[in-house]
Amino acid sequence: MASRMALLCLLGLLVASPAIADSGIYYQLALMWPGAYCQQTNAGCCKPTTGVSPARDFYVSGFTVYNATTDAPVTGCNNAAPFDPNKITGVQGLYQYWSSIKCPSNNGRSNWKNAWKKSGACSGLEEKDYFEAALSFRSRINPLVRLKAQHIEPDFGLYGVKTIKNVFKAGINAAPVVQCSKGPFGKFQLFQLYFCASASGKFIDCPAPEQYTCSKEILFHPFQKWMLKQQLNESTAANPFVLPGVAVEM
Ligand SMILES: *[C@@H]1O[C@H](CO)[C@@H](O)[C@H](O)[C@H]1NC(C)=O
Ligand SMILES: *[C@@H]1O[C@H](CO)[C@@H](O)[C@H](O)[C@H]1NC(C)=O
16 A cells, blocks of 8 residues: 555655655666667667667666665565566557667567566566556656757767756756766767656655766767667578668668
């Protein structure tokens, strides 16, 4: 019941009550920038087999429950509730915003299963609610729109890490943790943003932020749908009408 209430608050349908705010957990949402992923991964990135085009936006790459007393992830619940892919087939935005663009092309299911086993089963939420909660957070943060409104765009430009954090501090009153990766031209690039929220769904600065190496200014790499490769296998490689690396219908 408590977790059900927490979810409703999360979705902004209820006003938080002190009892819920005291549930002893908080959430961390990891959002990955696909432009950086495609650039930095040797295997490149691949178009999912779902037939649904992933959004040109940040994707959910993790949704973790933390113990607010110890700041450790709440784990060890993997046997509590086995992952059932049928429970999330109708979740809106799942294919677009929690897609797996890992190569070889895949349907994302193992990604969702891992998230559920690692953290979802410990969240106190039903499976469908867990995925919807993460996607609801993502859309409330709406990172790319917020950044673009401040002229921070995936255009190979260099942007201050502080400037990026301040966009969110001003917008949702919480700054993300910024994770960089090695990008082109020897520059660090924007790879992931981590946001935290209390059990009542209020965004907070992450209480025990991981430290990642970035430079003061980081590159924001473009993401184009053609970067997503079609699955390359014997039969497609031999087909003269398929250009490897070029996705025709997106
Ligand atoms: C958090 O950790 C403390 C100390 O180990 C434990 O007593 C408490 O039950 C944990 N809370 C949750 C929500 O897991
Ligand atoms: C190779 O690609 C074709 C066409 O997309 C597909 O039908 C076939 O199942 C794939 N083979 C393997 C081994 O993945």
